[in-house]
Every structure is written in structure tokens, then in C-alpha cells.
Amino acid sequence: RSWGGSDCLTSDSRNQEYPSSDKHLVCPECKKPFAQKGDLERHYRIHTGEKPFACPICPYRATVKTSLQKHLRIHSGEKPYACPFCPLRSSDKSNLMRHIRSKHRETV
Missing domain, CATH: 3.30.160.60 (Classic Zinc Finger)
Structure with missing residues (x-):
């Protein structure tokens, strides 16, 4: 897999598993929400296996x-x-x- 950049950093108001009003970025793989783009990018490495x-x-x-x-x-x-x-x-x-x-x- 490769990192999809800003395309993958989307809002998902349907996310019921991780409800939060201040977390607008959602992991495209597991739907976990994040407030900061950097936090989502670090998290996403779990899915991609990237170790930079x-x-x-x-x-x-x-x-x-x-x-x-x-x-x-x-x-x-x-x-x-x-x-x-x-x-x-x-x-x-x-x-x-x-x-x-x-x-x-x-x-x-």
C-alpha cells in the first residue's frame, strides 16, 4: 500500500466507533479519528508498514x-x-x- 496523501485524510461524520467532535480526520483503513494530520500520518504507517x-x-x-x-x-x-x-x-x-x-x- 502507499500513502494516499490528503485524499485519505477525510472527514467522516458517520463514524460511530470513535465519536468525537474535535477529531475530523479519519483513517481510511480503520476509521479511527484524528485531530491532527501528522497524528493520522503516523498512525497510517501501522497499515502500510512504512518505517522511515x-x-x-x-x-x-x-x-x-x-x-x-x-x-x-x-x-x-x-x-x-x-x-x-x-x-x-x-x-x-x-x-x-x-x-x-x-x-x-x-x-x-
């Missing part, structure tokens, strides 16, 4: 820039998220939160 953000070090590709930035921490070793209860540091906030829930349940 490439890692310069390995074959990894991402649909959104933030996913690539998160991935690059694997190569750099950066671990910006610190556990407040032990010395553990993580490159990923969700992994840190999972660690806290599983290892420090009594403390939280």
Missing part, C-alpha cells in the same frame, strides 16, 4: 522518530532512568517501572 526512521548502526527501522531515539540507547549505552530504591538504571522508562513494581512492591 533507520538506525545508522544496525538494520532496525521505526515508524516514529521517538522509537528510533529509544532504540539508539541500546548502542550508546545511555541509561537515563534511575531506580529510586536501588542502583539499577534503565534505557527505557517502561522497563524501569516494571522493575519497580516487581522488585520494590513493598516500598512503593
